[in-house]
Amino acid sequence: MSEEKIYSFPKSIREVTTHYCAGCGHGIVHKLIAQIMDELGIQEKTLMIAPVGCSVLAYNYIKADGLEAAHGRAPAVSTGLKRVQKDKVVICYQGDGDLLAIGTAESVHAANRGEHITVIFINNAIYGMTGGQMAPTTMEGQVTKTTPYGRDPKQVGWPIRACELLNTLEAPYYIERCAVYDVKHINQTKKAIKKAIQNQIDGKGYSFVEILSMCPTNWGVEPQKAADWVRDVMEPYYPIKCFRDGGEKTK
Amino acid sequence: MSEKILMKGNEAIGEAAILAGCRHYFAYPITPQNEIPAYMAKRLPQVGGTFLQAESELAAVSMVMGASAGGARVMTSSSSPGISLKQEGISYMSGAQLPAVIVNMMRGGPGLGNIAGAQGDYFQATRGGGNGDYHVLVIAPGNVQELADYTVKAFELADKYRIVCMILGDGYLGQMSEPLILPEAVKELPAKDWALTGAKGRDPHIIASLRLADGALVGHVYDLYKNYAEIEKNEVIYDTQNLEDADYMLVAYGTSSRVCKKAIRVLRAEGIKVGLFRPVTLWPFPKKEIAEAAKKVKKILTVEMSMGQMVQDVQINAGKYCDVDFYGEPGGMLPVVEKIVQRVKSYV
Numbered sequence: 001m002s003e004e005k006i007y008s009f010p011k012s013i014r015e016v017t018t019h020y021c022a023g024c025g026h027g028i029v030h031k032l033i034a035q036i037m038d039e040l041g042i043q044e045k046t047l048m049i050a051p052v053g054c055s056v057l058a059y060n061y062i063k064a065d066g067l068e069a070a071h072g073r074a075p076a077v078s079t080g081l082k083r084v085q086k087d088k089v090v091i092c093y094q095g096d097g098d099l100l101a102i103g104t105a106e107s108v109h110a111a112n113r114g115e116h117i118t119v120i121f122i123n124n125a126i127y128g129m130t131g132g133q134m135a136p137t138t139m140e141g142q143v144t145k146t147t148p149y150g151r152d153p154k155q156v157g158w159p160i161r162a163c164e165l166l167n168t169l170e171a172p173y174y175i176e177r178c179a180v181y182d183v184k185h186i187n188q189t190k191k192a193i194k195k196a197i198q199n200q201i202d203g204k205g206y207s208f209v210e211i212l213s214m215c216p217t218n219w220g221v222e223p224q225k226a227a228d229w230v231r232d233v234m235e236p237y238y239p240i241k242c243f244r245d246g247g248e249k250t251k
Numbered sequence: 252m253s254e255k256i257l258m259k260g261n262e263a264i265g266e267a268a269i270l271a272g273c274r275h276y277f278a279y280p281i282t283p284q285n286e287i288p289a290y291m292a293k294r295l296p297q298v299g300g301t302f303l304q305a306e307s308e309l310a311a312v313s314m315v316m317g318a319s320a321g322g323a324r325v326m327t328s329s330s331s332p333g334i335s336l337k338q339e340g341i342s343y344m345s346g347a348q349l350p351a352v353i354v355n356m357m358r359g360g361p362g363l364g365n366i367a368g369a370q371g372d373y374f375q376a377t378r379g380g381g382n383g384d385y386h387v388l389v390i391a392p393g394n395v396q397e398l399a400d401y402t403v404k405a406f407e408l409a410d411k412y413r414i415v416c417m418i419l420g421d422g423y424l425g426q427m428s429e430p431l432i433l434p435e436a437v438k439e440l441p442a443k444d445w446a447l448t449g450a451k452g453r454d455p456h457i458i459a460s461l462r463l464a465d466g467a468l469v470g471h472v473y474d475l476y477k478n479y480a481e482i483e484k485n486e487v488i489y490d491t492q493n494l495e496d497a498d499y500m501l502v503a504y505g506t507s508s509r510v511c512k513k514a515i516r517v518l519r520a521e522g523i524k525v526g527l528f529r530p531v532t533l534w535p536f537p538k539k540e541i542a543e544a545a546k547k548v549k550k551i552l553t554v555e556m557s558m559g560q561m562v563q564d565v566q567i568n569a570g571k572y573c574d575v576d577f578y579g580e581p582g583g584m585l586p587v588v589e590k591i592v593q594r595v596k597s598y599v
Contacts, residue, residue: 044451049317050459059457065447067320068459070343073313076305080317080325081447083301084275088449106313109306 010034023223025213053095054128072103075110100136114171124215132218173205175243179212181227261286261425267402274300277314283422284356312340322446328354342381346460350409356425359583367583368422373560389533395429488531497526503554514591545569
């Protein structure tokens with residue numbers, strides 16, 4: 001009986017120790033990106049934009065040319081790089097503070113121009129690197145370092161839904177929300193990221209994948225409880241679905 | 252391209268950038284430099300380049316950063332309040348050693364100030380401007396010909412030293428039309444083996460300003476300053492006029508130096524021996540050169556369109572050899588020839 005290798009360490013990821021916390025979703029998404037780079041054979045043409053936040057060191061893991069952006073500016077930096085390196089694959093990796101607070105303008109306008117980039121948005125409803133402050137996606141009532149009595153929408157506004165916001169624009173080609181709280185959803189996320197990158201390779205335009213993710217450390221819960229919280233609290237507010245495909249809004 | 256043509260200062264910068272091989276330009280509108288984005292919007296598509304009006308100055312300078320990392324010659328332009336916003340990207344590019352050309356056609360400040368030409372951003376330009384230990388190479392042209400010539404030079408220096416190079420002009424220089432001879436087109440651009448082009452047949456390139464490991468940032472900053480020392484040694488530019496027999500020395504850059512030249516004619520006609528020392532690179536400042544010049548005169552008058560910024564560099568470098576006086580006009584006003592004349596006469 002011949003043996004078939006069905007799982008191995010992705011070639012496009014460096015074999016180094018992770019700095020991400022136990023139960024964090026970043027490592028899962030990094031692995032998916034690396035697997036997809038291997039499957040599509042694009043490791044030599046991928047340009048990885050790292051944001052400010054926990055994933056600023058993404059270039060230490062993803063084995064591709066990497067560039068670090070200022071906080072919130074990743075879509076603008078990606079725009080400049082892609083306009084020069086037109087035949088490369090630019091992956092713009094961002095967190096919730098980066099994408100929806102300090103970088104709202106850059107996010108909206110890169111999407112509105114239909115930049116030929118792939119935006120991977122990790123939504124874990126909190127600021128990780130700075131130690132657990134309120135994010136634009138923090139849930140109503142959620143306790144963080146800067147909402148010690150729970151997020152009060154009357155005072156600080158409601159959590160922002162990125163996919164729905166960007167879906168009001170004309171230009172985007174593909175918008176989908178996924179999650180990584182269980183294997184089924186991780187597999188769906190992989191499909192979405194792969195599609196978003198393939199779109200760029202095919203010159204289709206702007207693709208956006210939001211991924212609901214866990215931050216057990218700053219939520220102050222064990223990893224499994226964090227995964228459950230994404231499913232039970234985040235998903236009802238941030239529905240998992242494809243909002244736009246092939247430039248057309250989904251029904 | 253050796254015939255003289257008439258061109259507005261801001262447009263001369265745009266054409267010179269294209270002649271220098273710049274094919275990517277990102278900016279956000281602001282007066283008094285709007286002729287630059289308008290010119291680039293028209294010209295860049297004609298030469299296969301990319302013009303993009305950004306959503307903000309923060310975005311524009313970040314686009315510049317991305318394009319620079321991709322290996323392109325890239326430029327942005329703005330005026331004082333917009334340059335303040337660009338400081339974020341300038342600091343990041345300085346930390347990541349990414350070359351770029353940034354034009355500041357200064358206007359009156361602080362804040363929104365006004366839209367007249369001014370020189371109130373000297374400190375911001377020469378002291379770093381953004382956060383951290385770094386320098387920007389600052390060139391201050393004095394006429395439209397120099398705006399064109401030094402724009403080309405700025406791209407060369409930016410690439411040579413992997414540094415942000417700033418053209419520091421002002422609203423008056425940008426708006427005036429003068430005859431000029433356009434510079435020669437740059438035929439061969441320098442290779443950039445550090446650029447992000449995809450890790451094909453090589454290890455991945457990482458371009459970042461973050462240095463978290465123990466001691467890593469210390470070493471990095473020392474490396475930056477080794478580069479700055481080379482620039483200070485090799486790239487000082489300055490100009491003098493009528494200094495050979497001068498008893499008094501005016502020190503001014505950019506538009507202020509033009510007013511000084513007129514004052515020198517008036518004073519010389521009255522037999523008062525006065526000359527001009529004009530720093531062209533403001534960083535690196537012509538330290539040794541101004542010190543040497545100071546040894547030969549009785550007194551220095553620094554003239555600026557500000558409340559006194561460059562005068563500090565003059566005092567530091569020339570102050571031990573002679574008295575340094577100051578005359579300035581803030582708020583977008585030009586220095587007045589008669590005031591310079593009267594001040595110098597008071598020294599006699």
